[in-house]
Amino acid sequence: MKNEKENLISRAPVVVILGHVDHGKTSILDFIRKTKVVEKESGGITQHVGAYQITHQEKEITFIDTPGHEAFGAMRSRGAKVADLAILVVAGEEGIKPQTKEAIVCIKKAGIPMIVAINKMDKAEADSEKVKRELSKADILVESLGGKILSIETSAKTGKGIIELLDLILLVAEMEGLKANLSDRTEGVVIESYLDQKRGPVATLLVRSGVLKVGNFLGTFSAFGKIKVLEDFQGKKIESASPSVPCSVLGFQKVPGVGEKFKTFDSLELAEQYTQAKQEKAEERQVIINEEGIKILNLILKTDVVGSLEAIEGVLKNLPQEKVGLRILKKDVGEITSEDIKLAQASKARIIGFRVKANKDIKNEADRKNITIIIFDVIYDLSQAVRNLMERFLKPEVERSDIGKVKVLAIFRREKNRQIIGGKVVEGEAERGVKIEVIREGAVIGTGGRMVSFQRDKKEAEKAIKGQECGMLYEGNVKIEQGDILVLYKEGKKKSEL
16 A cells, blocks of 8 residues: 555646637647757657656647647547546637537546637737627536636747646646545556658557556457557657556557557567457457348448548448448558458459559559548548438438319220220319329329320310310320329439438
C-alpha cells in the first residue's frame, strides 16, 4: 500500500479542442505550438502524431490534435478515456453553428469539464456577449451569466487570451486532482495510426497508467506487437513514456484502430491471444442476417490514415439500409493492392479509396478483371457515390397517374380479349393508349387493360373531355359490361431512392 502511494504522481491534463469548422481550432493549436513547444535536436515537430505536449508555468499540458469531434467521438464511443478537459471553440463573429452543437453533445457524453474559447475576437463584428447568450440556449451557461463554465475571449491571430486559456486549463486540472499510478499495468489509448511505406505500422499512443517502455508487448482490439522504437511527439527516440505522455510506437504487426485501448503483456503470445479473443467476440456480435430479397453492396475501403477510416465508416453507417444493405468486407490504410482486387473479384465488391493511390499496374489489373475503383478526396463526395451505387440495386418505381373516368354505356362487339365499347367521359379526359382499371359496383375487378384505339363522332380522335361520348377499342382480360366505370391512367418509371 505504501509503495502504491509512493508511485502515485500528478499527471499532465489531456486536452481536446472541438468546435465548428473554420472557427479556429487548428489556429489556436498552431499558436500554442509555435509559442510553447521548445525545439529539440530533431528540429521541432517533424511529423503529425495526433498529440503533443507543451510546458506552461513549469507544468505540462497534453493536447490531442484530432481532426474534429468525429474522431474524438469515435474514441469515446469505444469506451476509451481519452481527454480530461475539452476546449469548445466558438467564433465570436458567427456564434453557434451545427457542429458546435454536435461538439457540445460529444463533450457532455464524455463527461469531462469544458472551457469555452470565444475566438476571432480581433474581428470588428465579433460579439462575445451574443455568443454567450446563444450558448445558454444550448444549456451551456458561462460564469459571467451566472453559470459554472469558464470562458475566455481569444484570438489565434493576435494571441489575445491564449496565455489566459492555458492558465485556466491548469486551474481546472488542479481542481480535478489528476493522478496516475506508475505501479499499475501500463494501459492507454491509440490516438492516431497509419501505415508508413518505409517504417511499417505507426501508432500514436497516449499512456493513461503505468510506464510504457521499449520492448513492451502490446495488444489492442485489432493489433498486437512488440515496441521496437518509441518516439516523443517531436520524433526524438525515448526509452519510456509515463501517464499523459503521447508517443509514437513502431512494432505493431498491423495498423491498430484509432480509439482502441492498448494493454501491455508479459509475452507476445499473450498479446496475440488478447487481440484474437477481442476479434472473435466482435465477430460473434457482428453476424449480419439479411432479410430475404434485400441486396447487399460489398465494399473494400482503403484510406490514408485510420482517422479517415473511422470518420468514413461512421458516415456510411448512417446511409439508409432498409432497401439495400451495405457491407464493408475490408477496411484498411495504405495504397490499393493486388490483394484488394482479388478480394473484390471474389466477392463482387467495389473498391473505395480516400486520399490513397492505385498505381498503373493495379489500375490495369482492375480494368482486366472489371473491378470498380473509385478514389475521393472529400468524404461527402464519397458518401454520395456509395449512395448512388446502392440505388443501382433498386428497381425503378412505377408511378401511376389517373387522367379520367369513363362510364360504359354500351358493348358493341366482343372477340377474344378485345371489346368495342361506347361510353361517356364523366371525369377528367380520355385519350388513346392509356391503361384501364375496371370498376364494377364500387369494386376493382381488373387492372392493366389498354385502350388500343379511340373514336369520337365515328372518327379517329386523340382525346375526349368530360361530358363527351366516345367509342373505344379495349384490350384486356376482363370482360367489360354496361354500367362499368373505367379509370384511365398512365404509368411512368421513377428512379428509386434509399
